[in-house]
Amino acid sequence: MPRQLHLNAFLMNTGHHEASWRLPESDPYAHVELDHYIRLARIAERGTFDSLFLADGPQLWGNIAQRPAGALEPLTLLTALATATQHIGLIATASTSYNSPYNLARKFASPDIISGGRAGWNIVTTAGAEAARNFGLDAEPAHAERYARAAEFLDVALKLWDSWEDDAIVADKAAGVWGDDSKIHPPRHKGTYFSVEGALNVPRSPQGYPLLVQAGSSEDGKAFAARYAEAVFTAQQTLADAQAFYADLKSRTKATGRDPEHIKVLPGIVPVIGSTEAEARANEQVLEDHIVHRHGVANLERLLQLPGRTLELDGQLPSDLPPEDAIEGAKSRYTLIVELARRERLTVRQLIGRLGGGRGHLTFAGTPEQVADAIETWFTQGAADGFNIMPAVLPSGLETFVDQVVPILRARGLLRTEYGSRRTLRERYGLPRPANQHVTTTPALASV
């Protein structure tokens, strides 16, 4: 069997296009309706996607006039979805900056058990002062400090997930012995950011721990991914950039002593599909026509960390924007947007149109064949192990992708036709179940 694509459905409210909620077909309350997400999950499962994914941040973004705001909390939502689906992986975003390892380790172990090993954690460090101010801080911690904390967070979480050996439960009713206490390993961790003494209060879950996913593409982000991540979501605008990112991340992963096959790279793509090229472009135009430009300008100013009313709708970006190093937020996204505008000499209005769909991810309008071709090219040319599918409109965009693009990918032998015997999320991504750090499974040969 040829190498297989990995597909993740990135679910967001009524779709990734910021104006999607204004379409006649869209339910503007969808983001707080469980049934909406159940429907999406089942469509993705029909398309034999590896997983679905929800972004998150512990703050209310901007002004609620603009678009659907507030959302169901990802971990509780994904647990509800676990009971409504059978196969698909369930990836929730959670922040290492605004959680404690003990609580979060448990909150992921529990859905991993409930879902039979289908949980994943998209690890974020959460940029922005707005989030910081919801947790007793005046300003956000510096980028490097957030990543240092994230690394220690992961080390502690891994100790917690390994604090029960898989066979710690004995269940000997006759002897009155339920568990083997010698197979419990309290972390006894004392570090810079965390001090965690005791073992987790959940037995080891089917996957050992959730699939570890990451999406930061800054220098700190790539170093972190190379060390911990098993799947990486990334925003790439060109094949060449995507190839460079892919090669860089695989080589960094190898340099940490890990198998580069054990990190899967999934660029985001916003497919806008039509039965002809013209229809696809028309569908794209309908979305652009629904953009409220005053919102778009304000959002762009915030992304670029400019004061309000700096940008002119039909002007270019200022030439004196600061370098990425001076940005404390989402560094790599900043550079991507500035380079996109300069490379294609876009006006602010045009840039807003291009960002409206995917906020920096690749928007691709075309026929099902053309979308499948783009996916195959990136997949076979060293740019991707799979894709983060970000429909502009939900549920219709996901439905169209599953009904029209998935069959082509299957016919080309690039995508599974059924889930088969691989049951956990990690198995779907072709990754091994992690060994418990306290268990030596193979006898030491050095002493022979």
Add this chain to the structure above:
Amino acid sequence: MPRQLHLNAFLMNTGHHEASWRLPESDPYAHVELDHYIRLARIAERGTFDSLFLADGPQLWGNIAQRPAGALEPLTLLTALATATQHIGLIATASTSYNSPYNLARKFASPDIISGGRAGWNIVTTAGAEAARNFGLDAEPAHAERYARAAEFLDVALKLWDSWEDDAIVADKAAGVWGDDSKIHPPRHKGTYFSVEGALNVPRSPQGYPLLVQAGSSEDGKAFAARYAEAVFTAQQTLADAQAFYADLKSRTKATGRDPEHIKVLPGIVPVIGSTEAEARANEQVLEDHIVHRHGVANLERLLQLPGRTLELDGQLPSDLPPEDAIEGAKSRYTLIVELARRERLTVRQLIGRLGGGRGHLTFAGTPEQVADAIETWFTQGAADGFNIMPAVLPSGLETFVDQVVPILRARGLLRTEYGSRRTLRERYGLPRPANQHVTTTPALASV
């Protein structure tokens, strides 16, 4: 219709009796199996219980040899149960000492939306150094400080739950206006323990916020309950004690300016049911025979904060135990146990037998009629608004209660026969939906 009983099913692993997991009928892995909890929830729903409830603490208790340890995280578990049930309220325990208000407010708003208004929060301050050491502290915060933090936590959480007015979503597609930002009220809270600036990232939920439940019966606990709680779980061994507690709590609640009808008092009861009194006692004896006494002694020493190997199995408790004031843990439970042992002159072995079922809650062995009589007496004699039903063995004990005691309570007109039109948990408990603190629903008359 006469005043109606409120019933809550307190679910715990294979049952509240510490030896329940050793019975032939018990599944020693039940506590990490979703299906076990779905089955229990459906039995309770068949019995038209108001709610079910899960205890919790952010630590692994003691030695796992003793009994099933570790558990599914309550909020994710209850969200999964929301999708498997239709009517029953879902109450999860979470700690104010080891969570941040922003995260926790959201984690309860989300299941309240998913369940259609059936979420409840059992507010605990979490005693014990073991939990503290999982969150960077060397020792537990003092009892009074935990309650001071809990009060500020509640004030912040209530601000967050009220940070969206109920009608903040406008969804005006034509105008491109999704929400009305003037109906968003960021807390801008700066206090002793917390500083929380921004609005919650979830719209206001069906109940406004989860039903607020509390179970501490110390002086601090009762003061807290009078101010915030809508339902109170309590351990009472005698009718007289329960009446005194009930009257005290209602009067404290009135003193804070609240309607004493708006706090429901539910003592715990461990019913051990047999078709005859002799059969009930025999069932109780089977459970006692399965107790491992070395575990019981160690647990009792920990509860009483005595050094290991202090207690003799066939001796009495020491006469020089410290007063409740000197205890930093579960104060009221300490006093209850010491008084029970002294009042009935119990040996350590006998005391362990009595505590084996309910850890201080009233164990009542009898026929279905006798159990119903006890419930009716407490309910009509000013000792209870309902009961926290704590079956010694699960699921069988809950099944027996629903099949044999519930019909008697219904025949006496004390318990609903169907859920009817009341849909939210708060409606089931006969409580009004809380008004949003930012909305004045009635015009001010003072100026007329």
